[in-house]
Amino acid sequence: MRSEAETDLELSTLSVRAGQMRTEFREHSEAMFLTSSFVFDSAEQAAECFAATGGEHFVYSRFTNPTVEMFQRRLAALEGAEACIATASGMSAILSLAMSTLKSGDHVVCSNAVFGATIQLFGTILSRFGISTTFVPLADLAAWEAAAAKPGTRLFFVETPSNPLLEVCDIPALAAVAHKAGALLAVDNCLCTPILQRPLDLGADIVIHSATKYLDGQGRVLGGAVLGSKNLMLEGVLPFLRTAGPSMSPFNAWVVLKGLETLEIRIQRQSEGAMLIARWLEAQAGVKRVFYPGLESHPQHALAARQQRGAGAVLSFELDGGRDAAWRVINGTRIFSITANLGDVKSTITHPATTTHGRVSPEARAASGIGDGLVRLAIGLEGVADLRQDLARGLGS
Numbered sequence: 397m398r399s400e401a402e403t404d405l406e407l408s409t410l411s412v413r414a415g416q417m418r419t420e421f422r423e424h425s426e427a428m429f430l431t432s433s434f435v436f437d438s439a440e441q442a443a444e445c446f447a448a449t450g451g452e453h454f455v456y457s458r459f460t461n462p463t464v465e466m467f468q469r470r471l472a473a474l475e476g477a478e479a480c481i482a483t484a485s486g487m488s489a490i491l492s493l494a495m496s497t498l499k500s501g502d503h504v505v506c507s508n509a510v511f512g513a514t515i516q517l518f519g520t521i522l523s524r525f526g527i528s529t530t531f532v533p534l535a536d537l538a539a540w541e542a543a544a545a546k547p548g549t550r551l552f553f554v555e556t557p558s559n560p561l562l563e564v565c566d567i568p569a570l571a572a573v574a575h576k577a578g579a580l581l582a583v584d585n586c587l588c589t590p591i592l593q594r595p596l597d598l599g600a601d602i603v604i605h606s607a608t609k610y611l612d613g614q615g616r617v618l619g620g621a622v623l624g625s626k627n628l629m630l631e632g633v634l635p636f637l638r639t640a641g642p643s644m645s646p647f648n649a650w651v652v653l654k655g656l657e658t659l660e661i662r663i664q665r666q667s668e669g670a671m672l673i674a675r676w677l678e679a680q681a682g683v684k685r686v687f688y689p690g691l692e693s694h695p696q697h698a699l700a701a702r703q704q705r706g707a708g709a710v711l712s713f714e715l716d717g718g719r720d721a722a723w724r725v726i727n728g729t730r731i732f733s734i735t736a737n738l739g740d741v742k743s744t745i746t747h748p749a750t751t752t753h754g755r756v757s758p759e760a761r762a763a764s765g766i767g768d769g770l771v772r773l774a775i776g777l778e779g780v781a782d783l784r785q786d787l788a789r790g791l792g793s
């Protein structure tokens with residue numbers, strides 16, 4: 397962009413235009429800089445660039461690369477963040493956040509309705525390094541407050557809506573509880589993306605992304621991002637990334653940068669499809685319950701309508717017949733891809749209890765409400781009637 401302040405522009409404009417850095421060749425599409433390092437005109441210039449801490453000079457692609465920088469600037473503009481640090485995957489974004497904000501003796505309060513690997517990271521891996529985590533029900537503010545009374549509470553971590561049960565938490569209210577306890581609030585915004593929800597505008601301190609999902613949007617590459625204040629990103633996360641190296645590759649950054657250009661239309665169209673399928677599922681025999689914030693039956697429907705600009709494209713449903721019934725529906729499909737990923741233009745179907753949450757202990761799974769009869773759908777861009785028919789086969793409807 398030539399002159400407009402990025403903050404004044406619409407999300408659709410930012411998705412396509414923000415952050416572009418054109419070279420002297422005047423390319424229209426963003427360039428892919430597949431290079432591990434950058435050269436200097438002199439020893440003096442090399443010394444100056446290596447001494448800089450803010451990532452403003454390109455030195456070595458573990459921590460600075462123009463294609464990655466363009467992705468970071470574009471996503472920061474979309475999330476309304478001062479700064480963004482791209483990472484190799486969503487999990488390495490969460491790890492980078494933890495390693496740059498926590499130390500031995502610190503305490504984390506985490507929703508028990510987070511992605512399975514996030515539970516493992518906080519509950520098992522970080523506990524080996526003296527960082528304790530209390531898991532609490534996502535929407536129970538009193539439980540967050542009680543857990544935060546533990547000395548050393550530094551971080552609240554939440555996914556909203558959660559995966560796979562689509563529970564929603566009140567971000568401004570949770571931010572108030574976190575800040576009263578002297579903790580930072582991090583929100584994994586994977587399911588909504590900034591198109592449907594901007595957690596920083598709602599009071600959160602940090603946004604986490606698995607760029608592997610909607611930001612790419614076509615299931616091609618892994619990626620992640622941490623977003624927040626310049627101080628937290630450049631003084632905290634960047635030094636960790638620079639040293640430990642869970643960095644996004646320039647190729648992946650280019651793919652995701654291109655993915656961002658179609659983010660808004662994909663999210664809108666995929667969310668419309670999810671709404672139609674959720675309503676249809678509610679009327680099917682054998683379906684005990686449908687979990688989708690766009691439905692009036694969702695316990696936090698009003699909150700989601702207030703906090704989000706749409707209900708998103710992921711939904712789950714619980715079947716009467718437990719695992720056998722869930723597997724029958726999954727095995728009956730011919731269009732849905734049986735895969736754990738979500739956020740793709742190809743619709744996906746998953747049995748969380750034996751895949752994404754299969755490594756979580758049965759107790760933790762039960763605590764987060766993930767039953768054996770639960771099936772998760774992530775709706776893509778296929779025709780809705782075709783997708784309904786695909787599900788109807790295993791439902792026997």
Ligand SMILES: Cc1ncc(COP(=O)(O)O)c(C=O)c1O
Nearest residue numbers: 485486487511559586606608619
């Ligand atoms: C909500 C959420 N956060 C984080 C992750 C981890 O992302 P990645 O697979 O890119 O490491 C996932 C992956 O499925 C996810 O669904």
